[in-house]
Amino acid sequence: MQLFYTPDIEPTHPQYFLSEEESKHAIRVLRLETGSEVQLIDGKGGFYTAVIHDAHPKRTILNITSVTEGFNKRSHHLHIAVAPTKNIERLEWFLEKATEIGIDEVSLIISQRSERKEAKVDRLSKIITAAIKQSIKAYHPVLNEPVKLSELLSRPFDGQKFMAHCEPGKKLSLRNELILQSRYLILIGPEGDFTPTEIETALQNGFKPITLGESRLRTETAALEACFEVNFLNRI
Incomplete structure (x- = not known):
């Protein structure tokens, strides 16, 4: 599982642009390509699955395929x-x-x-x-x-x-x-x-x-x- 922290993501938007830092890590370090599946977390309970639409090392474009709100929310x-x-x-x-x-x-x-x-x-x-x-x-x-x-x-x-x-x-x-x-x-x-x-x-x-x-x-x-x-x- 390749997981990225994306605090500015909007649950209702079908696409998301990874930051330059995360794009570089995804493409240059992890060697991910167009069509690769990744997961995203927004820090507010949202867990996203996405597919790389454009594997650009400075501005990777993701297509969001699923969203889970309140992912593993604790009782306290x-x-x-x-x-x-x-x-x-x-x-x-x-x-x-x-x-x-x-x-x-x-x-x-x-x-x-x-x-x-x-x-x-x-x-x-x-x-x-x-x-x-x-x-x-x-x-x-x-x-x-x-x-x-x-x-x-x-x-x-x-x-x-x-x-x-x-x-x-x-x-x-x-x-x-x-x-x-x-x-x-x-x-x-x-x-x-x-x-x-x-x-x-x-x-x-x-x-x-x-x-x-x-x-x-x-x-x-x-x-x-x-x-x-x-x-x-x-x-x-």
Whole structure:
């Protein structure tokens, strides 16, 4: 299967022109020819089958043969807010794997102990795009610009809100707390964890403290564990 990401495609149009970059990849790299069948995803749930009408290396023309809306749409919505790791490759790893497993939105949060205060969202989004093509997903997760934790905590969210942290105290299990087929926002802190003040503020804003197991996990591992648990529990 040769899959292309085409976010500007219109479901009602019978033809589509691949971008110059994708055209070059299709014709020069993959050696596709006129008559070759390809698949397209628009990042909004659309999955398309098309046939190459004109195999031009700069402007390949496709004839759309079928459209599936809501392709493999999931029963829940998962938003993970995670502090960017000092080693950006660890964050990239999380984004790739979480996209493959299933995630809808990622917010990059800056907290008091964050060692990284910024991240290049454009570059990180390309990693997500590559991952949806690899895993054949028609929905492209949203990646938000870095935001201060205090600002994110004050934003309204219609769903369940959780916070994973390493401070002592009673913590809940997602297995026991999760309302299935719902919306979830989960906070994952930086390498130095959230501060006690940040934890208290989150609790005051309706977040529930959760445990992700007995092991002390790296930031990106904790975020991926939360992603896996939510998706596993929502399997039907």
